[in-house]
Amino acid sequence: MPLPSMTSSQPMNCHLMKTTKNLFFESDCILTLGDGNFTFSRYLYQSFKCKIIATDVVDNHKSNSLIKDNREYLIDNGHNVYLGVDATKLEEYPLLMCRNDISYIIFNFPHVLTKKMKIGLNRQLLKEFFESAQRFIGDKSIKVMVSLCSGQSGVNDIEETDRKWSDSWQLPEMATNGNFVIIDYNDFIEKR
Ligand SMILES: C[S@@+](CC[C@H](N)C(=O)[O-])C[C@H]1O[C@@H](n2cnc3c(N)ncnc32)[C@H](O)[C@@H]1O
Numbered sequence: 001m002p003l004p005s006m007t008s009s010q011p012m013n014c015h016l017m018k019t020t021k022n023l024f025f026e027s028d029c030i031l032t033l034g035d036g037n038f039t040f041s042r043y044l045y046q047s048f049k050c051k052i053i054a055t056d057v058v059d060n061h062k063s064n065s066l067i068k069d070n071r072e073y074l075i076d077n078g079h080n081v082y083l084g085v086d087a088t089k090l091e092e093y094p095l096l097m098c099r100n101d102i103s104y105i106i107f108n109f110p111h112v113l114t115k116k117m118k119i120g121l122n123r124q125l126l127k128e129f130f131e132s133a134q135r136f137i138g139d140k141s142i143k144v145m146v147s148l149c150s151g152q153s154g155v156n157d158i159e160e161t162d163r164k165w166s167d168s169w170q171l172p173e174m175a176t177n178g179n180f181v182i183i184d185y186n187d188f189i190e191k192r
Helices: 039-048 065-076 119-137 171-176
Strands: 004-009 029-033 051-056 080-083 104-108 143-149 185-187
Touching: 029 039, 039 051, 039 065, 039 104, 051 065, 065 080, 104 119, 119 143, 119 171
Parallel strands: 004 143, 004 185, 029 051, 029 104, 051 080, 104 143
Antiparallel strands: none
16 A cells, blocks of 8 residues: 655745755656646755656646746756646546656645635645545555645644644545555755
């Protein structure tokens, strides 16, 4: 059974990241989901030299120069960048399903596309993501990581913020929908 680990984090706009542990190695291939402007994927590569498959659900980024620059950087360095990838339907993408080299899936700060904070929709996004990840992973050995802001996970044992379960994203419960359990967590270290 695939087992996820969870990365709890500090602020949304923190720039990556040398974690306290040597989390990834050059031999790893990391599928990033919902990576928006691909800054996270770029720094992931720069920090760990691993192979990256960077994706986001949005496929009409228009002419955002940061996105263009990060995409070009990743592609020029031999990585893949795919737009229009819905993290709740991973098993529907043959380009991803055929990959046998993925060692990690990272959904960094998942958040529904609506501007207004709707916690129920974000829980639903997590639930459907974990369900899809289970179908996607099958019997492969792939770990799942989810980064959340401090207090969001609902796991007060590992959070600095003591937030009510009902105000959280209820990560452990959402994860069980895909038969995942939390096996580890790490803090981000900010690099501004
Ligand atoms: C708070 S932003 C985080 C962006 C980026 N991962 C980062 O850390 O800077 C939330 C991201 O979730 C993505 N997202 C929302 N719904 C999604 C879905 N169903 N599948 C994949 N990504 C999704 C959005 O496109 C957006 O890029």
